[in-house]
Amino acid sequence: MIRSGSVLFYKMGGSMNTKNKTGKFRIIFRFLKGNIRFFVGTLLFSVLFTACNALIPQIVKYTADHILVLDGIPDGLNVRQTLLLSALLVAASAVLSGVFNYLSKMCLAKGSENFLKSIRDTLYHHTQYLPFSWHVKHQTGEIIQRCTSDVEVIRNFVCRQLPEVFRICFLIVLYLGIMFSMNVQITLAAAAFFPVIIGYSCYFYSRIGKRFQDADEAEGALSSTVQENLTGVRVVRAFGREKYEIDRFDEKNNAYSNLWVYLGKLMSVYWASGDLITNLQVLVVMVTGVVFAVNGRITLGEFMAFISYNASLTWPVRSLGRIISDMSKAGVSMERVAYILEAEEEDAAVKCEAKSTDRNENAENIVKKKKAGQSEATLDYKIPARTAERTSEDSENKGCGEKQTLGHIIGMKPAMDGDICFRDVSFSYSPDHPVLKNINFTIPSGSTFAILGTTGSGKSTLVHLLNRLYDLPEDCGSITIGGTDIRDIDRQYLRQNIGMVLQEPFLFSRTIRENIGITKEKLLDEEIRHAAEIACVDESILHFTDGYDTIVGERGVTLSGGQKQRVAIARMLMKEAPILVFDDSLSAVDTETDNKIRKELKKEMEKATVIMISHRITSLMQADCIIVMDKGVIQQMGTHEELIHQEGPYKDIYEIQMNSDIRLMEGGAACE
Helix, strand or coil: EEEEEEEHHHHHHHHHHCCCCCCCHHHHHHHHHHHHHHHHHHHHHHHHHHHHHHHHHHHHHHHHHHHCCCCCCCCCHHHHHHHHHHHHHHHHHHHHHHHHHHHHHHHHHHHHHHHHHHHHHHHHHHHEEEEEHHHHHHCHHHHHHHHHHHHHHHHHHHHHHHHHHHHHHHHHHHHHHHHHHHHHHHHHHHCCHHHHHHHHHHHHHHHHHHHHHHHHHHHHHHHHHHHHHCCCCHHHHHCCCHHHHCCCCCCCCHHHHHHHHHHHHHHHHHHHHHHHHHHHHHHHHHHHHHHHHHHHCCCHHHHHHHHHHHHHHHHHHHHHHHHHHHHHHHEEEEEEHHHHHHHCCCHHHHHHHCCCCHHHHHHHHHHHHEEEEEECCCCCCCCHHHHHHHHHHHHHHHHHHCCCCCCCCCCCCCCCCCEEEEEEEEEEECEEECCCEEEEEEEEECEEEEECCCCCHHHHHHHHCCCCCCCCHHHHHHECCEEEEEECCCCCHHHHEEECCCCCCCCCCCEEEHHHHCCCCCCCCHHHHHHHHHHHHHHHCCCCCCHHECCCCCHCCCCCCCHHHHHHHHHCCCCCCEEEEEECCCCCCCCCHHHHHHHHHHHHCCEEEEEEEEECCHHHHCEEEEEEEEEEEEEEECCHHHHCCCCHHHHHHHHHHHHHHHHHHHHHHHHH
């Protein structure tokens, strides 16, 4: 993460590519600490399981050498005793092997699931506290893929493949040791093929790995196409684009299918050629063993044991090559997950800034600028007397004094009913594109403040800064509430005391009741109904068959745009916050309903400080103060009556909107 000008930037950008490999193992393996006993148990029981299996060929060897003798018919009693002993030994080995295998799998299951849960919990918790700017710069689908698919790849490698590597290595050492003890030459003949098998597997999987990655990306593209189509099903139906969407899906689906067909061909070649090498190795061991047995250099039992041990080694050796090749795939997933975990949480970033020695210096420079009158393009507006009277008694303690920018104490929880002051605020999302330029205004406590401006003028950015979705850098001005710099206020406490309704509100795929009451626990139905009545949405809700228990669907698809906005307003009212922000939140509501809602809100929120952002002047006319913004600068400031008598953008917009309304009314009358 780097700082550039006036906002935090993340190096990675939208693609989430990362080259940081130093901490990936440290970050991932820290999740093993709490589960180390399970993985130790897995390894221990795997060793015992493998050792028990290694006994069975020895029992076969003993049985063959004591029964299938070459110099006559063996004694019947000895045969029965030998067979009984062998059967008991095989049964005991099989039982112990099964028990140890069961215990190994149980330990592995507990350890791997705990490991997986720990990573998922940490990732989910961590993403909740990452800066808003981080989420803006990264695609949601990419984050989800890292938190699910990549985590599963890591779990599969760390919790399954690594223990399997340990078991295979132990198996190879144990079995080859036993084979060497019986005959060195046959063992060397068998072992000579193992490097070839492992090397071939590593080579194949390293070359095919890119194809698997392409297949994963094709699957992601296919899933995104389906998700986008289902989310935008209304638009597809409205424009009759079903055929186009089907063709688009077929294109993605064909690409995905063709990749897997090609992968199937490559895998077929691998398995066929691998089987050829393996069978050749078995043939060499068998021929060598037969020659040695005929010449009396090994017994029949040793020959049978060799065949058994060699057969038990073949598949693990082939698997070892695949697992080694999968290490690169797991390494990529570790880097991708580690990237998210290493991203700095927003509160951690603020604490680091608070320790900076430059902080007080910057604050003092701001104060010196103010004293020297260096604030450029500042519009000093006097709030009307009726508003000033409401706040006069608190102005001494809650006003915007100069000293508020000095002495930062992180995590404060002051009263949130003071004046809101923007002083010399400048901000940009990227170094070359400033969004706000030297903004200065004061919102007295309990007043209604309105912001009017064109798209891209910086209106919503003011709200994002106030709510600390983006942190204002120290040398770019200050925002205070009741004289306290918001950078000193506990972030969660600040957001709990600011109610926001956005132009495009997000509703969860739950009931309307749950969406309205999501800000609090244990709400009464009467409280939810009351909030809905104020937002003028109660009647619409009752028209649904299930009323307040109606599922709104994904992204609120069940509701119209205006209904979603009104449900969001009701949800905000349940919060009972002292500061309320309406960011063009009634744009989808007709003018009559808009006025009705505002009247109800004014009664309900008499003591709250209200900030309204809108393109409609009719929605802002009753505000105590209105500012007009353009290209990040305040162009005008005043009441509605003052601004319509001034030459400027407000008067121009007012006349355009009024004339449009008149023409619409005349057109409606003509139609009647």
